[in-house]
Amino acid sequence: MSPVLPPNPDFGAAVCAALREQVERLGLSIGDEPHWSAATFEVAVDPYSQEASTVAYWRGGARFGKATFFPDGRIFAEYQVLQPHPQQPGQYVDYVQVWGRPERLRGEAVLAEYAG
16 A cells, blocks of 8 residues: 655645634634644545545644545645633533635634533
8 A cells, every 4th residue: 555645735734724723713722733744644535426535634642633635625624622612601612623725714613512
């Protein structure tokens, strides 16, 4: 099996910056995470279209994340935040998501309620 080639590093840097920006919009910080250089790469084949996408994973640290780079140039990424929401008591920011193309990534936070 041949090694999986990572996507263009500029695209990776854009994804990492967009994920951090989504966290910062909430008034929170995850420091300089995620680091593009810390990502590992795999190929994922869509069971319906049979198209192969490259998937970047961030594992082994305090947070988990992944970014899927589709053959048509689209990207979908998510990264854990796991911090209390600053304006919504009883909720925390589970993770942030970004999607689109490298030159125009949009995103949002995914919230969860504390148990109990």
